[in-house]
Amino acid sequence: MEKSSPDPVHEPGIDLVLGHASSGKSLWAERLAFGMDWPLTYVATARVADEEMRAKVARHVERRGPDWQLIEEETDLAGRCAAMPVQSTVLVDCATMWLTNLMMDGADWQSPAEAWLAAMQDAPARFVVVSNDVGGGVTPDNALARAFQRAQGELNQRLAQAADRAFLVTAGLAQRLR
Template sequence: MIIYISGGVRSGKSSFAQQMALSLSANPVYVATAKIWDEDFRKRVERHQQERGPEWINFEGYQNVADLPIEDKVVVIDCVTLWLTNFFMDFDNSIEKSLSAFKLEIDQLQNLPGTFIIISNELGMGLHADNEVGRKFTDLQGWANQYVANQAEEAIFMVSGLPLYLKRRQSC
């Protein structure tokens, strides 16, 4: 099952996702999709790591996330934006190749038993990028977000730390 959580920077996505995961499992899994490229980003990653306690199982997954030992687990995947960046860089800024590879990974996750809480950023709500690469990535992000939200059983948009439910799981 996929639960999709999106929102802007510092909207509360990660903490909401982590609280949700802890409510579903005593030992959830956290998959970080980021590559650390500078000291400021390293500090951000360290802050996120400190926010999680010892009950978390942590993995780094730049690509091939479904190949990690996450089957039958509650998993937070943080985040689509950085995951897409890995594809976008590897495929020389090709939207088509990046989106295809990303969709394949989402499809593979859907075929695994478990709960996958996927976090993403909403990039298209701000200013337009001032260069071609930035505009291409924003388009890629939008299409990827649409794909995950469509595949998800639940979709949540975070605003100022509050969840807005776009799509709820069907109860039995």
Template sequence: MSRIVLITGGQRSGKSEQAEALALSLSAHPVYMATAHVWDDEFRKRVEKHQQRRGAQWTNIEEERWLSRHDMTGRVVLVDCITLWLTNFLTDGQTTEQILQDAKDEFDRLTAQDATFIFVTNEIGSGGVSENALQRRFTDLQGWMNQYVASRADEVILMVSGIAVKIK
């Protein structure tokens, strides 16, 4: 039976560090599933900082889209992060509703595996409303996906200034 933990919060709130610590407390050899597409040098440096923080005990998988194609049975899996994962769906020209359904279906296929999943996501909708139509569309998509994951999660943790607040 799978277990799902969602860790959410703002940028630089300590989400990834909290998720990594939780994964290591549950397994000596957890899986780190990175969903990011590296767009530029600045982002590459962010990815490198994350990689340097993790040691050899991690199994690293880079998967931008089809998370469920990896057999995670019996493992502790940190998926970092839902936000970057969703951006990888935006290039297909699909409607927001189609992207959301595809993401939900893929999430369900992944979490149907008997494993412990720790998902990291961002609360990007906590600020004001963007003037940019694509940003508004993505904020809606992210919010709906976060709600979906949270509704299926066994535990939800909100990170605020490096402090973990259990909300479910």
């Protein structure tokens, strides 16, 4: 992977990378993290339930290359993030899948979100969090989808408040929001 990232930061903190589906946000976030020159950890939150998702995961793994330690974590991001070592870069991909997992399990997401944010703020690592911006489309036609859209919007707002920097990626191009 090439090291082309905007202004790498070499101190603990949080970067938020937002974008729509297939906007290039994961690749852009990987480049951002790679440019920090600290040991790299990739925290994958997706549940791999079908061949399409399995193929997507395989493409991401191949693209990242061997420089990343992989941790698969569907729900306990607070625990995983609290355990990160000093001077490490942690890419969490993605907050949207994490939220989906909790909502599909019928679990509360707000308390785990607060614990996750606190863990990232207290940890001696640099976090790059990928999340989908799902509010730009039409209002969904069913209650579960509307509840998810509202929850994702609220989670993104909380992540943005906690982040040192926030970026919006469209067509692979990033715009710094904060």
